[in-house]
Amino acid sequence: MPLSSAAGALMVPLALLPIGPPGAQGPAGPAGPTAPKAGPVVDARFDRADGFVPARAITHAPDLVPYGSQVRVTVGRAAGRTSVTVELAGVADRHEFPAHVHTGRCGSDPASSGPHYQQVAGADAADNEVRMTVRTGPDGTGSASATVPWEFRPGEAHSLVLHAGTPAGPHAAADRAACVDVDF
Secondary structure (H helix, E strand, C coil), X not given: CCCCHHHHHHCCCHHHCCCCXXXXXXXXXXXXXXXXXXXXXXXXXXXXXXXXXXXXXXXXXXXXXXXXXXXXXXXXXXXXXXXXXXXXXXXXXXXXXXXXXXXXXXXXXXXXXXXXXXXXXXXXXXXXCCEEEEECCCCCCEEEEEEECCCCCCCCCCEEEEECCECCXXXXXXXXXXXXXXXX
């Protein structure tokens, strides 16, 4: 039996719905004129990892990253460099979330996202990983970006993880608070 268009609209996963009004640029506004060529952009709302519809963004710590809070991850590439920007809205206020690109995909087990993506395995150089800290204001919004002098190897970077950071309440600072699937 076919679904009516109204009933079908109810079946759309939240991760596919746009954040904000049409044409909105997200919590941090539009990209500047010097932004690299656009790569993947993920606009999503955080949801349960074990929901009926697989979520693009999941939370493991709803006290820090509540269900329904918003995320936008933007990737740009130019001249062998890669820029990653993360924007958050509706998350814990006055909080610092360390964010890193990871090798695995998000899952109900926080460890599913795998280790940090490293351009050179085992190297400790600051520009060997995508590292940033999202600092939120009193309204629970914040953004951060990082640029590295390389491009991701195809098929090896799959998610952006927000760690619990500080202050984290019952969580250790390194705990994985949330995860967003992004094929870099």
